[in-house]
Amino acid sequence: xxxxxxxxxxxxxxxxxxxxxxxxxxxxxxxxxxxxxxxxxxxxxxxxxxxxxxxxxxxxxxxxxxxxxxxxxxxxxxxxxxxxxxxxxxxxxxxxxxxxxxxxxxxxxxxxxxxxxxxxxxxxxxxxxxxxxxxxxxxxxxxxxxxxxxxxxxxxxxxxxxxxxxxxxxxxxxxxxxxxxxxxxxxxxxxxxxxxxxxxxxxxxxxxxxxxxxxxxxxxxxxxxxxxxxxxxxxxxxxxxxxxxxxxxxxxxxxxxxxxxxxxxxxxxxxxxxxxxxxxxxxxxxxxxxxxxxxxxxxxxxxxxxxxxxxxxxxxxxxxxxxxxxxxxxxxxxxxxxx
Amino acid sequence: xxxxxxxxxxxxxxxxxxxxxxxxxxxxxxxxxxxxxxxxxxxxxxxxxxxxxxxxxxxxxxxxxxxxxxxxxxxxxxxxxxxxxxxxxxxxxxxxxxxxxxxxxxxxxxxxxxxxxxxxxxxxxxxxxxxxxxxxxxxxxxxxxxxxxxxxxxxxxxxxxxxxxxxxxxxxxxxxxxxxxxxxxxxxxxxxxxxxxxxxxxxxxxxxxxxxxxxxxxxxxxxxxxxxxxxxxxxxxxxxxxxxxxxxxxxxxxxxxxxxxxxxxxxxxxxxxxxxxxxxxxxxxxxxxxxxxxxxxxxxxxxxxxxxxxxxxxxxxxxxxxxxxxxxxxxxxxxxxxx
Numbered sequence: 001x002x003x004x005x006x007x008x009x010x011x012x013x014x015x016x017x018x019x020x021x022x023x024x025x026x027x028x029x030x031x032x033x034x035x036x037x038x039x040x041x042x043x044x045x046x047x048x049x050x051x052x053x054x055x056x057x058x059x060x061x062x063x064x065x066x067x068x069x070x071x072x073x074x075x076x077x078x079x080x081x082x083x084x085x086x087x088x089x090x091x092x093x094x095x096x097x098x099x100x101x102x103x104x105x106x107x108x109x110x111x112x113x114x115x116x117x118x119x120x121x122x123x124x125x126x127x128x129x130x131x132x133x134x135x136x137x138x139x140x141x142x143x144x145x146x147x148x149x150x151x152x153x154x155x156x157x158x159x160x161x162x163x164x165x166x167x168x169x170x171x172x173x174x175x176x177x178x179x180x181x182x183x184x185x186x187x188x189x190x191x192x193x194x195x196x197x198x199x200x201x202x203x204x205x206x207x208x209x210x211x212x213x214x215x216x217x218x219x220x221x222x223x224x225x226x227x228x229x230x231x232x233x234x235x236x237x238x239x240x241x242x243x244x245x246x247x248x249x250x251x252x253x254x255x256x257x258x259x260x261x262x263x264x265x266x267x268x269x270x271x272x273x274x275x276x277x278x279x280x281x282x283x284x285x286x287x288x289x290x291x292x293x294x295x296x297x298x299x300x301x302x303x304x305x306x307x308x309x310x311x312x313x314x315x316x317x318x319x320x321x322x323x324x325x326x327x328x329x330x331x332x333x334x335x336x337x338x339x
Numbered sequence: 340x341x342x343x344x345x346x347x348x349x350x351x352x353x354x355x356x357x358x359x360x361x362x363x364x365x366x367x368x369x370x371x372x373x374x375x376x377x378x379x380x381x382x383x384x385x386x387x388x389x390x391x392x393x394x395x396x397x398x399x400x401x402x403x404x405x406x407x408x409x410x411x412x413x414x415x416x417x418x419x420x421x422x423x424x425x426x427x428x429x430x431x432x433x434x435x436x437x438x439x440x441x442x443x444x445x446x447x448x449x450x451x452x453x454x455x456x457x458x459x460x461x462x463x464x465x466x467x468x469x470x471x472x473x474x475x476x477x478x479x480x481x482x483x484x485x486x487x488x489x490x491x492x493x494x495x496x497x498x499x500x501x502x503x504x505x506x507x508x509x510x511x512x513x514x515x516x517x518x519x520x521x522x523x524x525x526x527x528x529x530x531x532x533x534x535x536x537x538x539x540x541x542x543x544x545x546x547x548x549x550x551x552x553x554x555x556x557x558x559x560x561x562x563x564x565x566x567x568x569x570x571x572x573x574x575x576x577x578x579x580x581x582x583x584x585x586x587x588x589x590x591x592x593x594x595x596x597x598x599x600x601x602x603x604x605x606x607x608x609x610x611x612x613x614x615x616x617x618x619x620x621x622x623x624x625x626x627x628x629x630x631x632x633x634x635x636x637x638x639x640x641x642x643x644x645x646x647x648x649x650x651x652x653x654x655x656x657x658x659x660x661x662x663x664x665x666x667x668x669x670x671x672x673x674x675x676x677x678x
Contacts, residue, residue, distance in 0.1 A: 007441050009467050052657060079526065086651065087426040089446050093649035096529040097662040102346050103529055104454060105446040105649075107428050115443060119458075126465030128348050187418065187441040190432060310432035310444075312425065318391060323436040 007212075008186045008219035009118070011125040016178030016334065017171045018131070020287035021066030023058045025140070025166030028276075028284065031266045036288035037167075038065035044141060044166060055084070055091045055139035058168035058280070062287075063095070063135055066170040074099045077172065078129035081120050083112035084137045084279055085164075087146065087312075091137050101133060109308030110234050111188065112136045113169065113283040114327040118185030120173040121329070130174065137168035138278030147198065147313050160200040162236045162262060162277035169283025171291075177334070179295035184330040186216040190310065192323040198309075198316045201324075202239025202262075202274055205307040208324035209235060210246040212305055216328050217252060224254045228299045231290065233282035233306035233326070234262040236275035261285035282306040290331070297335035304329050346551075347525045347558035348457070350464040355517035355673065356510045357470070359626035360405030362397045364479065364505030367615075367623065370605045375627035376506075377404035383480060383505060394423070394430045394478035397507035397619070401626075402434070402474055405509040413438045416511065417468035420459050422451035423476045423618055424503075426485065426651075430476050440472060448647030449573050450527065451475045452508065452622040453666040457524030459512040460668070469513065476507035477617030486537065486652050499539040501575045501601060501616035508622025510630075516673070518634035523669040525558065527551040529649065531662040537648075537655045540663075541578025541601075541613055544646040547663035548574060549585040552644055555667050556591060563593045567638045570629065572621035572645035572665070573601040575614035600624035621645040629670070636674035643668050 022037045029040035039061040041047070046057040059082070067073060080101040082092035089105050096103040108115040113136045120132035143164035144151045157163075173182060191211050195204035209232050217223070224230065235243055240260045247254055261282045262275035286304050293299040305328040311320070361376045368379035378400040380386070385396040398421070406412060419440040421431035428444050435442040447454040452475045459471035482503040483490045496502075512521060530550050534543035548571050556562070563569065574582055579599045586593055600621045601614030625643050632638040644667040650659070 050657060052653070083446070085427075087653070088424075088448065088649065088651035090649065090651050090654055093529060093662050093664075094659070096649075096664075097531050100528050102526040103664060104458065104526065107422070107444040107446045109427065119443065122465070122467055123461070126461070126467070128461055128465070187443065189439050189441050190435040192436050310427065310429065310435075312427035312429050314391070314426070315429055318389060320433070323432050325432075325435075325442060 007215050008184055009122055010184050011121055011182060013125050013175055015121045015124055015182040016174055016176060017180045018174045018176060018178050019066050019070035019172055020291045021062040021170045022284045022288040023061040023168050024284055028165060028167055028265060033265055033289045036292050037284060051139060051141040055137050055142050056094055059091055059095050059135055059137040062168035062170040066172060070172050072172065074101055077101045077131045077133045079123060079132045081106055081116040081132060082135045083107050083116060085143050108325055108327060109310050110277060110279050110281065111306040111308030111325050111327045112279050114304055114306035114329045117329050118187065118327055121182040121185060124173045124175060132173045133170065134173065135168060135170035136279035136283045138164050138280040140164045140166045143278060157273050158199040159273055160238045161273045162201060162234060162275055163272035164278035165265060165276045165281040167280035167284040169280060169287035171287050179334050180291055181332045181334050182329060183332050186212055186328040188212040188326045190323045190325050192321050194321045196316060196321045198311060201309040202236040203242055204322040205309055205324040206235055206239040206242040207246060209243050209305050209307050209326040212326040212328050213247065214250060214252060224257050227257050227301050227303055229302045230254050230258050231304050232260045234277035235260050235307055236262040238274045294331055294333045297333045300333045302331045304331060346554050347523055348461055349523050350460055350521060352464050352514055354460045354463050354521045355513055355515060356519045357513045357515060357517050358405050358409035358511055359630045360401040360509045361623045361627040362400040362507050363623055367504060367506055367604060372604055372628045375631050376623060390478060390480040394476050394481050395433055398430055398434050398474055398476040401507035401509040405511060409511050411511065413440055416440045416470050416472045418462060418471045420445055420455040420471060421474045422446050422455060424482050447664055447666060448649050449616060449618050449620060450645040450647030450664050450666045451618050453643055453645035453668045456668050457526065457666055460521040460524060463512050463514055471512045472509060473512065474507060474509035475618035475622045477503050477619040479503045479505045482617060496612050497538040498612055499577045500612045501540060501573060501614055502611035503617035504604060504615040504620040506619035506623040508619060508626035510626050518673050519630055520671045520673050521668060522671050525551055525555040525667040527665045529662045529664050531660050533660045535655060535660045537650060540648040541575040542581055543661040544648055544663040545574055545578040545581035546585060548582050548644050548646050548665040551665040551667050552586060553589060553591060563596050566596050566640050566642055568641045569593050569597050570643050571599045573616035574599050574646055575601040577613045633670055633672045636672045639672045641670045643670060
């Protein structure tokens with residue numbers, strides 16, 4: 001590896017995604033990216049008796065799809081890196097109980113998708129592992145119940161509020177040649193601009209995304225036009241323009257290449273307020289749609305900036321503002337450009 | 340690095356602990372290891388208005404002690420790896436907000452102490468970071484409130500129950516020569532033997548500790564007598580003999596060198612039922628007492644096996660049994676043996 005200042009890791013070996021796997025709920029399956037998902041559950045309960053088990057079904061199915069497409073079995077995997085939004089990340093813990101792969105649990109809220117991928121790529125680059133399985137999940141009903149109110153209560157939602165994506169995404173990081181390369185990762189710092197409204201996480205997270213993106217460009221010396229796409233995880237229609245504005249004020253214009261997974265995963269007429277959020281939001285878009293576009297070569301270079309709000313259900317009641325973080329991973333197509 | 344089978348990492352470069360820092364509450368300061376702790380709070384509230392803030396004070400003070408002893412400032416640190424038992428690891432998140440160091444949150448319940456240390460050592464060995472700060476914390480009142488009942492209720496405790504250590508431990512991993520070396524790490528798998536009693540976590544975690552220790556010996560080819568000490572994190576007086584028995588049945592006798600941090604940190608007449616537990620249990624014993632013994636050379640080789648119960652407050656109500664994990668780190672004294 002080589003280190004470009006402190007926060008950006010550049011992987012010296014070619015590090016690939018062997019395959020990806022995604023599973024989503026019924027609302028996501030009505031969204032514009034439906035064709036890119038492997039497993040679409042017809043019901044929000046995913047055929048299970050509890051919401052907790054439904055979320056596990058999502059992660060389980062994303063992993064089984066990923067393993068099948070990579071032509072690997074659990075015994076081929078050296079390490080499992082996973083996280084989710086449930087207290088003590090129990091979805092990941094219970095899936096790790098099933099697959100029996102050596103396990104490192106990670107938590108970065110909705111940034112966990114890229115936190116696990118960055119760490120997995122680093123472990124493979126340095127030779128400590130040959131194949132690392134990374135997975136995250138979120139479920140609308142488990143997240144709403146835990147952070148706000150059970151969805152069964154039918155409470156009103158604010159317009160700034162996001163809608164937790166029901167889904168899971170998994171990938172295997174390896175040195176075996178594949179279609180998509182993991183080139184770099186920029187590890188984020190915690191930023192808190194004093195937002196205390198847990199119904200407005202897009203605004204809270206925008207400064208953290210800005211800090212990581214700014215650092216990424218400082219560290220690499222590139223410009224936004226060097227990228228086909230810079231996607232943020234779940235800033236939503238509220239947070240995305242705030243991010244663009246913060247960077248514009250610093251002289252960095254990403255508006256031509258910036259999109260947000262939270263607005264990509266649903267159509268504008270779906271009932272999701274400001275857009276999608278949750279660990280699965282960036283994961284299903286990255287490991288579904290973006291992976292396919294990078295595989296076929298119609299996208300060459302994409303920076304995925306997963307954003308996370310690091311609160312719990314008690315901290316707003318304790319009058320705390322919301323610390324946020326963003327981790328970025330640079331993905332490139334392995335397909336040669338045709339002359 | 341070189342990989343000894345799948346689960347054990349051996350660090351090729353000499354990787355050192357630059358320093359350690361510990362902070363504890365009043366009960367721990369009355370225990371037998373008091374002399375090895377840096378900051379001893381006289382009151383359980385650590386001078387703060389809430390238990391949540393008290394836990395943050397513990398982590399903050401363990402880190403400031405560690406930085407001071409290492410002669411470093413926050414700007415010297417490339418990465419902060421931390422975790423705790425609070426929902427969504429908010430103690431770590433809020434400390435990361437203060438220190439502004441690029442942050443990877445980790446969760447392995449009480450195994451997080453060695454999860455962060457193993458990962459930190461691996462990052463330094465592979466050159467992705469020069470200095471990694473690792474920290475964990477737990478607080479008796481925040482843990483009891485969250486996992487059982489607020490301590491103010493004065494509920495009865497079972498004899499198999501452990502007592503969450505109020506404390507925090509921090510260390511800096513570096514390639515700069517120091518007094519204690521990080522030589523190897525064995526990453527654990529999740530093991531669940533069907534225990535469903537959240538008041539008996541020592542029994543639940545013993546099989547996970549056995550699996551990791553057994554794997555460590557398989558991977559390295561060593562024998563228990565090659566170690567001065569094998570310390571488990573928080574199996575307590577209930578789980579420790581179960582671990583010894585599981586390994587004896589497999590033909591591995593660790594009884595001469597096995598101790599448990601949960602029984603080391605308190606005297607037998609302190610009111611802690613089966614012994615100490617929590618992320619801080621293994622952390623304050625390792626970064627306090629064991630670090631000092633290794634520094635002076637009176638211990639040469641110690642395997643720290645931190646154990647974690649990967650439940651949350653809901654999973655027992657959902658009739659789930661308790662998945663557990665253990666991560667082991669091999670520490671060695673850098674002091675030359677006198678001939």
